[in-house]
Amino acid sequence: MLLSISFCNFQSFKNEIALKLTLNKNSPVRGWQRLSPSGERVTTALGVFGANAAGKTAFLKPLAFLSWFISQSFSSEPSAKIPVTPHFSTPLNPTRIEIEADDREGVVWRYVLEVTRERVIHEALYKKQSRFKYVFVRDLADDGVSYEIKQQGFGFTPNEARKVRPNASLISTAVQYGVESAVHVADFFFATNINIHGRVSLGGALSVASELFGKNDAIRPAMISLLTSWDLGLSDVAIEELEYKKSDGSTQKIWTSFGKHQTKEGLTHHLPMEQESSGTQSAFFLLSRLLLVLHYGGVAAIDEMESDLHPNLLEPILELFDKESTNPHAAQILFTCHSSKVLDLLQKSQVYFIEKNDCESEAFRGDEIEGLRSDDNLRAKYESGALGAVPKV
Known part of the structure; x- marks a missing residue:
């Protein structure tokens, strides 16, 4: 299950943003929770709210990008640019994305990536035992062309690892050679209605x-x-x-x-x-x-889930991810939404709010809002503007 993803210098998000799906031990919820294979209490539904142009779609894009980069970047043309867009004020700085997830055996994995449009700067995979230990670390060398690669049980021959293109993932390339660890990590099922340009038509x-x-x-x-x-x-x-x-x-x-x-x-x-x-x-x-x-099993990232749908359909759609009969593998859904009816279903720890100020987007989870109680009417608070993330018109 997906536990968290953090990123910075990605589109309208300049500073580091953390998206967490783990729930505190005592966080009250009305549903949409499971114990992950590693024993973490995790939400299976997470809603994202904010005004138009606040950055809601961009909030989901790092996950969509990583899913593609880890599994398919090997197929890119050798001269192709890496499809990331840094914040316009820091165009020369790399984009950084870090993700943590556990597999069905309960092993927690961490993947870290720093990239520019031209090349990978840093790529690393970690596996948690008693603590996180690297499986491989790939760093751009001082010459700005070659890479220094350390492996610890990854199983990719050093000669082939050195040939990985600067616009491709070591994992995606290793999959082509049948490297067992790479195949295991890349086998992360992800479905979405967005690409790097936004929601698909x-x-x-x-x-x-x-x-x-x-x-x-x-x-x-x-x-x-x-x-x-x-x-x-x-x-x-x-x-x-x-x-x-x-x-x-x-x-x-x-x-x-x-x-x-x-x-x-x-x-x-x-x-x-x-x-x-x-x-x-x-x-x-x-x-x-x-x-x-x-x-x-896996993760779905859906932009504007209520698009063209009656608001009354949102609850039965979300219930698919709550009931074990329809969600036997603890699949998770992350979705942006404008319909505040959803806030009658989810608790504050299952909702993120997005705001943009001075051309920079920021995100905060409901349980990070000072003074917001678990028994407060989340929908009423949001509609009144007390929680922010609403258009100022």
């Missing part, structure tokens, strides 16, 4: 979701059951792989989905998902992200 995302559900028998029934129970007017969802003839005479196969609508007389009408309401489309794509981590 629904255009091409619908075909991606259709293909995922079409090929995955394990999660397709849950998607259909949920969509047909959410008063969207659907009686079923059909997914097909269709073959289209292109202008040059060649053919292309495309996955597509259809909402089934049935009248009281029993007549059935199939409507392409692209012609369904924005709410239905959003719910369909959202479930393609959430059901993956619920089935396999």
